[in-house]
Amino acid sequence: MTIFDSHTHINDPAFTTDLPDVIKRAHAWGVKKMLVLAGDGASFGRLQQLWQLDNNIYGAAGCHPEDAVRFNTTELDELAQKFKFPQMKALGEIGLDYHCSVEPKIQQEVFQQQLELARELNVPVSIHNRDAFEDTYRILKAAHVGDFGAIMHSFNGDTSWSKKFLDLGMNLSFSGVATFKNAVEVREAFLATPLDRILVETDAPYLAPVPYRGQQNEPGFTRLTVEYLADLRQLSVEKFAKQTYQNTLKILRI
Template identity: 45%
Template structure:
């Protein structure tokens, strides 16, 4: 049993073969997935997917790249959706200093608002962090995010950053990059992460693992991520699958 904790199956890249993509994931032993809606367009399509498929859950939030588009009422909309039985987290939220699409101060304000919402609703959060490690950690601390915890999605930081995230009660999620031949740091970090705080993901259609790098990613490829994680941890594929699935069920409160 594998759990893809972060995917975007509602993306346009799957419009021609979404059903087949989901069937391939099931055939690879992926029994659960969390689809992530991150703006005005993808939140409704994420909810629709979760309602259609029993094994797909939803996370909803406002992505830092889209922070500048957040309007009055959007936070209330997210809050209402959090009452949906298939919504298991607020995300992906955070900071992205790589793409210059939203000013840093706007990103930080939207990030803080959503952490506060999560605390008020006692919902875990899914963090997007690109080239913003210091500010992400600082804001998580200042906003007392440890009260809800969550997931550091597609973790790419150092072991020092990882330790700070673990201290804040977060799980670390790894995807395709751990299979890249030149990905020394992610592999070293994964080896040190406690087994009970480890999650797997694809972030499909992005971050495709080796040997399919350069092609569209899909949830079934989480098996390749699991195989590499098992190799790095020195355990069997079955053990890594069982442990990371249990971790995900616990983290997201899925029965």
């Protein structure tokens, strides 16, 4: 089995003590590649260390909306410089989070600046959206993200929103959230999404799938989400895993 975890944070300090074992378990569960996202200098430094451990680990970097207040032109230039490394495959996670305390206007400005950078660099973006569907969609549409590629990370909307984002040319990534009992609308959106536009992820150390919900997540658990989603589509696990793997290679241009 070949699985690609399209969004994970194993550069998080939560993995400091057992990182080699986490990677080993991921491979044992069929997770052959992963995209690790960095949000600041420290997490990017840990991402670089990961590249020394495993050449199947790829990178992304960007300013998370929760950190938008600290973002400035210097940070933007430093972000651009990170893409000199060949392992860097996406800009993110970026977007809007109206659950946090950062003023929406500031978030929107930083989001737009990073989308412009992604266009200049011609790299896909990984999008964070929490309680901000309308503005996220408006900004992504204006940026014509289909030109350079976009992933809606851990999609958590209904079918009306999935269709809108798909119409922009985006891919939708589904996490362990889809396995949660109350995520009925997410599952409906998943079933309505074309197979060639679906990615899978953990968002580790967060959002562990059932039966590990509430515990620390890790890339190996992508397999549990793959098994669950394959069953929903009435597909073999191997076929679904292979399709999502190929989809991820395509959007990240690997």
